[in-house]
Amino acid sequence: MSKQPIGIFDSGVGGTSIWKEIHTLLPNENTIYLADSFNAPYGQKGKETIINLSIKNTEYLINKGCKLIVVACNTATTNAIDLLRNTYNVPFIGIEPAIKPAALQTKSNAIGILATKGTLSSALFSKTSGMFASNINVIEQVGEGIVELIENGKLQSEEMKTLLKTYLKSMIDAHIDYLVLGCTHYPYLISLLTKLLPSHVKIIDSGEAVARQTKAILEKNDLLNTETSNSKNHFYTNGDPRIMQSLLNSKFLVEYLDF
Structure with a gap:
């Protein structure tokens, strides 16, 4: 399980700011980042819609074998994380204003x-x-x-x-x-x-604190990836991949995903 990826989702490209902090602190970890840019922003939507979108994102990441999920969206955290924790058998890390x-x-x-x-x-x-x-x-x-x-x-x-x-x-x-x-x-x-x-x-902002909490939860559950080989980092968006690409190092490829 320790080699399985960390899953991260947000309503769009913003959560890459959280991904950067996690990747800096935990460079050995494999990651999958999911940007639901087609439905951004979540902040203007109703609670039920936010929950349904969060469930969709979570299930995609779980089906990809993610060992832990970071809800890299303040709105999704505050509206949906309790339900996600009660529904799925993986640890969740949430984001809230500091x-x-x-x-x-x-x-x-x-x-x-x-x-x-x-x-x-x-x-x-x-x-x-x-x-x-x-x-x-x-x-x-x-x-x-x-x-x-x-x-x-x-x-x-x-x-x-x-x-x-x-x-x-x-x-x-x-x-x-x-x-x-x-x-x-x-x-x-x-x-x-x-x-x-x-x-x-x-x-x-909450990025550094979220990265530290991610590390702590991985350690607690004996899920840290101790291998030092190059980590695999996948980025998916249902929006324009060029927008996310502009925020990332050019060595990371952003793929369009119709989800």
Whole structure:
């Protein structure tokens, strides 16, 4: 089982930011990445639809023999991961906004959360926010339109810059000192966000923590691949493969998959 791949799925290309962290920490692990770009973004969809899409993605990866599945999508995690864990006999790693470290470290008592509607309106987000940030000014912002621009190859576009300026204004006015990224697409915006935010604002995403948790769960279940031969990494999308290819090292091939 240890040689079997880690499965990773997202509503699109954004979860490759999580894949990069996992691959950096666990270079021996074989991986299969599944991007459901045709249905992106999940954040605007209803809970039942998100669950059904998550089941479809999970079953594809299980049929490919994956030993562990990373739900590299905040919206899918917050809406579907409990059901997935109760239904399938493989470990699942989920993603949720890193509110806790931001809330514990803020000096201005104000933090910003940029996330999808599906994440911000979920019960899991509400629970986590209430647990760690009840006495802090939390400025929540739905990043409507961001995922669509990234999925269409417009990461560095003027349209993206204009959108981000609009979304960040209320956060800057509230004197946030931490910005939490609540969607796996958003780490690809960090260079842009750094230019638009005051220099003291720290940006937090969940990628490194997810990679560490993946390693811990593999160790706990005796599933770490200890072989040092070259790992096999497969990338599939039902969208335009060129978009994902532009975010990856050219040595990794992205294949179109009609699923």
